[in-house]
Structure formats: structure tokens, C-alpha cells
Amino acid sequence: MYKLLIAEDVKTVRETLVRSIPWQSLGITLLGAVHNGEEALAWLDEEEPDLLLTDIGMPKMNGLELIEAAQARKPDIRCIILSGLNEFEYARQAIKLHVLDYVLKPIDPGEIEKVLARAVESLRKEREELKELAFAGQVSKDKLPHLSELLLPGDLSGNLKKKKLVEQAVRYVKEQYMRRELALSDVAAAVGLSDKYMNLLVKEVTGMTINHLIIGLRMEEAARLLKDPVNRIYEICERIGYTDQDHFRESFKKQFGLTPTEYRNQLL
Structure with missing residues (x-):
């Protein structure tokens, strides 16, 4: 099972994500859903999430700042952006941070599920390749x-x-x-x-x-x-x-x- 953390400041969106995504069937354990970047970083001190699903426009620390801070602490973490901001500058920064995907609001649980399924498959392939490297000695x-x-x-x-x-x-x-x-x-x-x-x-x-x-x-x-x-x-x-x-x-x-x-x- 891959561990995922959600950072989203809008309560209704946060609750919809928690309830509407079939986490278990995707092979994901949902660690929690927090409402800002500072809370997310506090979780990173205690947990080892494989995936971070984060909004961009959050108080105290925006999603891009959170991603950069999360990657500095946990270089293996994979990040997915969920945002209502359809601007080139945000997309450019997301690419620079090697974000897995950039999903626009309003959220579609079906689309989110597909994105997460691709993320899990990417992680699975990476781990298999690592095992092959280790086996090669x-x-x-x-x-x-x-x-x-x-x-x-x-x-x-x-x-x-x-x-x-x-x-x-x-x-x-x-x-x-x-x-x-x-x-x-x-x-x-x-x-x-x-x-x-x-x-x-x-x-x-x-x-x-x-x-x-x-x-x-x-x-x-x-x-x-x-x-x-x-x-x-x-x-x-x-x-x-x-x-x-x-x-x-x-x-x-x-x-x-x-x-x-x-x-x-x-x-x-």
C-alpha cells in the first residue's frame, strides 16, 4: 500500500476527496487531510507519505512552497497539484518541481482516481526497477x-x-x-x-x-x-x-x- 497525504484549505473539497475516492482499491492508505502547508509539514515529521495531493492557493504556505519543502525533507515523495488556478506560471513552476500531475478544479472524483492510479503505477515501476538494480549488485x-x-x-x-x-x-x-x-x-x-x-x-x-x-x-x-x-x-x-x-x-x-x-x- 502507498501512503498519501492531502493538503487542501477548502473543507468541502477536502471532505469530498476523503469520501469519494476508493483509496483501498487503488492500493493507497490515506494518512490524513490537512487544511494548510504548515500542517502538512508537521505530518511529514511523523509519517513517510509516498504521495502528496495538494492545493496551490492555501494560507500560510501555498502548495508550491509546500512541495519544495516536502521534497527537501523527503526527496522520494511524489506530488500532485489540485488547483483552480489555470495560469502558465503555476504550471511552469509545477514542471520545475517535477510534479506528477496538475488537476484543475472543480474536482472530478473520477479524474482524480485516474490520476492517482497512474501515480501508483509509476511508483510500482520505480520500485521494481530499484529491485532489479539491487539484484544486479x-x-x-x-x-x-x-x-x-x-x-x-x-x-x-x-x-x-x-x-x-x-x-x-x-x-x-x-x-x-x-x-x-x-x-x-x-x-x-x-x-x-x-x-x-x-x-x-x-x-x-x-x-x-x-x-x-x-x-x-x-x-x-x-x-x-x-x-x-x-x-x-x-x-x-x-x-x-x-x-x-x-x-x-x-x-x-x-x-x-x-x-x-x-x-x-x-x-x-
């Missing part, structure tokens, strides 16, 4: 590859969709890490997620934040370039995206325990 969490080889760690916590998002983020960082202005916001925008959720997702799957990943790749490239005495240290600093040599020196020493000069002298 891929790389474990304590055997992550070298940063320069990192794309997608093998059998880590999370689901396939989450891993694919991280794969996109890591690929983008590997392509862009030598840009001076590269930041978390650039990576998040490239993948279509909020900064906070992108960082949480990458850290959960790889064990590193976006910033640590960028620095790690830069330091590995610096170490490679230092092996060739033709490359001057200030040139290496610029090539890997640093404008401040002191900052570069500190970052390199933190990574390798040696300054760039000490590292190069060790190779001679």
Missing part, C-alpha cells in the same frame, strides 16, 4: 569512484528518477567546472530544480554538495597540471576558474595536505 556507497570518473554512483539510496537528476547535475559540473562564475544556481537551473533541492539531492546520492564537487574537480585538474613543470602555478589557478591565488592555494592544501608548490616539489 552495482557499486556500493563506500566504493565511490574517483571524482574525475564520477557520473552516477551505483546502488545508492533513492530512486531512478532521483539518480537521473543527479547524473544530469554531475555531467553539467564536469563540463563547466572551470568556469569562474560557476555556482549552485547554475547547476540547479540546468537540471530544472531549486537550488536547495538540487544541493540536497546531490549530497544524498554522492555524499558531496555541489560546491564540494566543483572544488574537488578543480583540485584534481590542478594536481594533473602541476605534474608538468611547463605549467606555471598562476596559470593553473586561472585555468581551473580561480581569480585569487591565495584562495586556490588554501583549497589545494585542504584537498591534498600540501600547497601547490609543495605538491610540485614532491614530484621532482
Whole structure:
């Protein structure tokens, strides 16, 4: 059974959803129906819902804010929007948050049932794929590859969709890490997620934040370039995206325990 939580501020709509949907036959356990986003987040501290059905226009915290906060706490949660707001901006934000579906009011219990049935089927397929991955016996969490080889760690916590998002983020960082202005916001925008959720997702799957990943790749490239005495240290600093040599020196020493000069002298 998959667990679902409803967040809807209109009492009549909330009660209709509770009474009119055949939850059991859909394979869903209804955890509860709350009337605002703050109450929904309180539930997330106690329960582990697989699905969140939420209105957008709620007091205290709107549905989109709730979804972003819920995903930050429970990255595996799947969200469905129920709203009377048929505006492009809301739909665009919903897509960015990877919402499963966007259902317009007035509600049609039959349509809601179909949407939920699709959501359950999607969750079922994801779990089956995860089982297949686990059975295949891929790389474990304590055997992550070298940063320069990192794309997608093998059998880590999370689901396939989450891993694919991280794969996109890591690929983008590997392509862009030598840009001076590269930041978390650039990576998040490239993948279509909020900064906070992108960082949480990458850290959960790889064990590193976006910033640590960028620095790690830069330091590995610096170490490679230092092996060739033709490359001057200030040139290496610029090539890997640093404008401040002191900052570069500190970052390199933190990574390798040696300054760039000490590292190069060790190779001679």
C-alpha cells in the first residue's frame, strides 16, 4: 500500500476527496487531510507519505512552497497539484518541481482516481526497477569512484528518477567546472530544480554538495597540471576558474595536505 497525504484549505473539497475516492482499491492508505502547508509539514515529521495531493492557493504556505519543502525533507515523495488556478506560471513552476500531475478544479472524483492510479503505477515501476538494480549488485556507497570518473554512483539510496537528476547535475559540473562564475544556481537551473533541492539531492546520492564537487574537480585538474613543470602555478589557478591565488592555494592544501608548490616539489 502507498501512503498519501492531502493538503487542501477548502473543507468541502477536502471532505469530498476523503469520501469519494476508493483509496483501498487503488492500493493507497490515506494518512490524513490537512487544511494548510504548515500542517502538512508537521505530518511529514511523523509519517513517510509516498504521495502528496495538494492545493496551490492555501494560507500560510501555498502548495508550491509546500512541495519544495516536502521534497527537501523527503526527496522520494511524489506530488500532485489540485488547483483552480489555470495560469502558465503555476504550471511552469509545477514542471520545475517535477510534479506528477496538475488537476484543475472543480474536482472530478473520477479524474482524480485516474490520476492517482497512474501515480501508483509509476511508483510500482520505480520500485521494481530499484529491485532489479539491487539484484544486479552495482557499486556500493563506500566504493565511490574517483571524482574525475564520477557520473552516477551505483546502488545508492533513492530512486531512478532521483539518480537521473543527479547524473544530469554531475555531467553539467564536469563540463563547466572551470568556469569562474560557476555556482549552485547554475547547476540547479540546468537540471530544472531549486537550488536547495538540487544541493540536497546531490549530497544524498554522492555524499558531496555541489560546491564540494566543483572544488574537488578543480583540485584534481590542478594536481594533473602541476605534474608538468611547463605549467606555471598562476596559470593553473586561472585555468581551473580561480581569480585569487591565495584562495586556490588554501583549497589545494585542504584537498591534498600540501600547497601547490609543495605538491610540485614532491614530484621532482
